Amino acid sequence: MVAYYLTVFSKDGEKLLDEHFDASADTEAKHIGTAILEEKGYLDYTHRCVSPSAKLVLFHR
Numbered sequence: 001m002v003a004y005y006l007t008v009f010s011k012d013g014e015k016l017l018d019e020h021f022d023a024s025a026d027t028e029a030k031h032i033g034t035a036i037l038e039e040k041g042y043l044d045y046t047h048r049c050v051s052p053s054a055k056l057v058l059f060h061r
Contacts, residue, residue, distance in 0.1 A: 001024055002022065002023070002051070002052050003020045003021070003052060004020060004032075004033065004049055004051055004057065005018075005019075005049065006018075006020070006036060006037075006047065006049045007048055007049075008037070008040075008042045008045050009045065009046045010046075011046075016042065016045065017040065017042060017047075021033070021036070026051060026055065029049060029057050029058075030049070030057050033049040033057065033058045034058065044060075045060070046060060046061050047059070047060050048060075
């Protein structure tokens with residue numbers, strides 16, 4: 001398991017969410033990240049999820 005980082009921003013650039021979670025692969029991280037966004041109501045906000053190697057796993061602008 002490795003740590004993935006999920007960040008959400010408001011339209012004015014304020015960081016609304018900055019947390020990490022563990023996943024075994026990029027596909028699992030994408031599912032977990034999407035679930036967190038849905039749960040917290042941030043799915044339609046600008047967000048990104050990156051792997052430890054800085055690979056972009058999830059992005060919405």
